Amino acid sequence: MAYYNQDLVSLSAEVDNEVQPVYRLIEDMALKNHAKVLESFRRVRVSEFHLKGSTGYGYGDQGRAALEEVYAAVFRAEAALVRSQFVSGTHAIAACLYGVLRPGDELLAVQGEPYDTLGEMIGVRGESNGSLREFGVIYKQVDPSPGGGIDYPAVEEALGDKTKMVMLQRSRGYHWGPSLGINEMKKLISFIKQKKPDVVVFVDNCYGEFVENEEPVEAGADLAAGSLIKNPGGGVAPTGGYIVGRKKYVDAAANRWSAPGIGAEVGPSQDCQRLLFQGLFLAPHIVAEALKGMVFAARFFEKLGFAVMPEYHEERNDIVQAIGLGAPERMVAFCRGLQGASPVDSHVRPEPNAMPGYGDPVIMAAGTFIQGASLELSADGPIRPPYAVYLQGGLSKEYVKLAVLSAAREVLKLG
Helix, strand or coil: CCCCCHHHHHHHHHHHHHCHHHHHHHHHHHHHHHHHHHHHHHHHCCCHHHHCCCCCCCCCCHHHHHHHHHHHHHCCCCEEEEECCCCCHHHHHHHHHHHHCCCCCEEEECCCCCCHHHHHHHCCCCCCCCCCCCCCCEEEECCCCCCCCCCHHHHHHHCCCCEEEEEEECCCCCCCCCCCCHHHHHHHHHHHHHHCCCCEEEEECCCCCCCCCCCHHHHCCCEEEEECCCHHHCCCCCCCEEEEECHHHHHHHHHHHCCCCCHHHCCCCCCCHHHHHHHHHHHHHHHHHHHHHHHHHHHHHHHCCCEEECCCCCCCCCCEEEEECCCHHHHHHHHHHHHHCCCCCCCCCCCCECCCCCCCCEEEECCCCCCCCCCCCEEEEECCCCCEEEEECCCCHHHHHHHHHHHHHHHHCCC
């Protein structure tokens, strides 16, 4: 710890003592989620032979089938599609949207513009060949209310005869505003279904798994998707994504993932089957460690005089901590400090750059064992007002603490 400014070390100890009551609440949540996961493994009777992989087409892969049965049980869904061939959460989300929506259907987003990487896929930004808009899918969005919440009257007005799917996003993304908690999600889905019972409610669940005791399907969602190199992969899944929900919609997504008539019947699990099982088993604990790290970061940077969202004692609905740094050079300094405290590529100096799927230059720090694995610990943000970095993950709260101290030291050098 001598590497860090002694004043920061002293502040770290002060913060660590202050946040202990919040840590206890997180541990209670983790225990309940871990019990849910363990019971699902036991119900499916996961055995050693399920941990083996398959090759080629992957026909008759019993381990893959068991893993998807476990996911369906954990997420309280009728069916699940869990595949290493998904390269990202955006890929899994795309399978859901392209699988369900048809030309002339309307996709309605009710929290403003969705996460940056979805913009080109939907067709609201750029000229990507093959966007939903190019296929004749209509896109409409409702912006948040002035306070940052759901504008219910505007949602009611926006729901129309052509509205086939309403898309919700659990995480805050790159918005300086609240994330969507399960209780609010229940209220919103109930409101939507009362106005239009046949609409498909889809939830982008990235960064939200195991943060609360319930998941989107339990809140009334028809379909949800996420990435295995985020929360449910437990820090060990090497790649992949998942889809859970009502069987007919999961099947529709599977037809888009492979091909109609083939659906979920193919897909070799290769050598990562054990890691996908083990990652899910570890996920509630690793998510809890990440949450503790975000609580520490929130209070630490708040005490340094920076705006944070959420504050350390506020309810959390995702593993993302927004820190308002107020200037692009501070964003760069923060990410360089975080990268310098990483176990992999600590010598690399992050620079803002154009990234596929993003509308602005983005600064990213992620010295991870698995490329792009946000759950390990990463920070990123678009170089645009309010010049905030979005910190997420942490395999252990101790690691987050060391990295936050390093990031703070670099930011404070700028004055």
